[in-house]
Amino acid sequence: MVRSGTLILSVAARLLLPLQLLFSLFLLLRGHDEPGGGFIAGLVASGAFALYLFAYGGRAMHAMLKVSPRDLIGVGLTLGVLSTLPALWQGEPFFTAQWWTIPLIDFKASTPLLFDIGVYLVVLGSVLTAITALVDNDREDDA
Numbered sequence: 523m524v525r526s527g528t529l530i531l532s533v534a535a536r537l538l539l540p541l542q543l544l545f546s547l548f549l550l551l552r553g554h555d556e557p558g559g560g561f562i563a564g565l566v567a568s569g570a571f572a573l574y575l576f577a578y579g580g581r582a583m584h585a586m587l588k589v590s591p592r593d594l595i596g597v598g599l600t601l602g603v604l605s606t607l608p609a610l611w612q613g614e615p616f617f618t619a620q621w622w623t624i625p626l627i628d629f630k631a632s633t634p635l636l637f638d639i640g641v642y643l644v645v646l647g648s649v650l651t652a653i654t655a656l657v658d659n660d661r662e663d664d665a
Contacts, residue, residue, distance in 0.1 A: 535577035542570030550642050560638035564645025572653050591650035598643030605636035
């Protein structure tokens with residue numbers, strides 16, 4: 523693994539990445555009841571991956587992410603659109619929230635949660651696409 527940052531940045535990135543991702547999941551899951559949601563959670567997650575990118579480089583970040591940021595955008599948009607279908611199937615107005623209880627784990631799934639997950643993935647993919655493009659462009663200018 524080629525390190526492109528300093529020792530302090532590298533250690534901080536390794537320590538902060540899991541904490542930032544956990545915090546982004548916390549923001550995502552509490553977003554439909556209190557402040558938070560897919561947008562801010564996606565920004566926090568992209569900040570975590572950006573920190574890792576600056577510390578270890580683009581190859582290391584892509585190896586850890588294992589998915590192209592552009593694919594995240596597509597999956598997020600698909601989830602956002604799919605979250606509208608249950609209301610239509612129930613004969614209710616477009617974007618009416620639907621709730622399902624999963625009794626084994628006492629969890630309430632909902633279409634707003636699906637929509638928030640879609641927003642999360644779109645924001646994460648968009649920000650990472652922009653940041654990696656800027657980093658790649660900067661490297662081309664240095665060469």
